[in-house]
Amino acid sequence: MFETIALAAYVGLVLFAAFSDASRLIIPNWVSIALTAIFPVAALIAGAPLLEVGLHLVFAFGVLALGFILFQFNIIGGGDAKLLAAVSVWTGFTAFMPFILWTAIAGGVMALALLTARSFIPVGTYPAFVDHLLKKQNGIPYGVAIMIGALMAIPSLPYLSSPLTLP
Known part of the structure; x- marks a missing residue:
C-alpha cells in the first residue's frame, strides 16, 4: 500500500516539475526537496538496508555536484540540476542509466522540435502558455x-517497481 502511495x-512530483518548467521555465525547489525527502522513508518501509539508502543519497549528491558544474557553464538550469539529483536518489546507480538515457533522448527530440518551431512559427501565434516557448531568448x-x-x-x-507487478 505504501509503495503505491x-x-x-x-x-505527481515529476509531472508537476515538468508542467512548471514548461509553463514558467522554473522548477520550484520544494519539488526536488520533496522527492528527495520521500525516498528514504519509502525505501526503508520497502525493506531497504540503511546503508543502501545512504548510498542512494551519496550518489544523488554526486549527480547534484555534476549538475551544478553544468549549470555554471550554462548547459542546464539550476532547477534541472536539482531535479536530476532528486530523481537520481530514487534510481541509485542501478537504474540511473535507463533514466539518463531516456532523459537524453527526450531532451534531444524536444530541443530539436523547439529550435525548429522557433525558426518557423512567429511569436504571438499561440496562447501565452505556448508562446513563451517560441521566444528564442528563452531556454529549453x-x-x-x-x-x-x-x-x-x-x-x-x-523500491517502486513492485506496485507495477501484476499478480
Missing part, C-alpha cells in the same frame, strides 16, 4: 525531458 507521489524546459526519463525508469527503480 510513494509511486503516486513520485509521479529540460524538466519535461527529465520527467519522461523519470517515468520511463519506473520499472527499473529498486
